[in-house]
Amino acid sequence: MEWLKDTFEIRTNGKGMLPITHEVESRLRAWGVREGMCFLYIAHASASLTISENYDPTARKDVEAYYEHAVPENQPWYQHTLEGPDDSPSHIRATLTQPSLSIPIDDGQLSLGTWQGIFLFEHRSRSHRRTIELRCLKVA
Template sequence: MYRAKELTVATWGRGFHDITDEVQRAVAESGAREGLCTVFLHHTSASLLLCENADPDVRKDLEAFFSRLVKDGDPLFRHDAEGPDDMPAHIRTVLTQNSLSVPIQGGHASLGTWQGIYVWEHRTAPHHRRVTISVLS
């Protein structure tokens, strides 16, 4: 059995947006007891992240690290058609991921105790991000 659900995540700009509950809901609605859940983000300037969900400092530290690693407005970058965060957002996405796979066990996405699934918006302005959650059982 294969089922897919699409959702739109409204971001408020750069930062993390927890979609764990939406993924779990999609798995439950699919009726799958065992299988694989794939989450795919249809964008090149945002990422998906499987990350610590208990301490928000983890996400703050990730953002601080990437802000140091890939600076907005760096004169090295030629691609700035949409502003100084344009190319840095693409680089952040390439260095992370736009697809995740999570096993389904007992009718839910089998995440670790401290794991959450996030859309990581890399642009400074708000966006609407399209996510497809696919369930195969």
């Protein structure tokens, strides 16, 4: 077995789900991984990683709308608002999603379902540069 690692950066333009499957797959191809495990981690408290439908963009819009509805901005009970009205909601949304993902790799492909893709889920209103750690356990 071999342990491979890389870090890549994604620039966001505010709230939303950004597809990153291609960035992950291209690194796995460059490493020649045929079998193994892919691990992704984002070390940010106001963004997360998720797997969701990747075919119809309206599915992504529905997920984004759900989080806007479930954790709205400008609630009078929020105390953590130092960086603006999206401060507390972005942290709450990040706790409801995930900072890391583990995905098997079989026959040179991420073992995602037919309609699944990997997304960086930005919870802040303004743009950010988000760093994603990629680790891969490659089976020889």
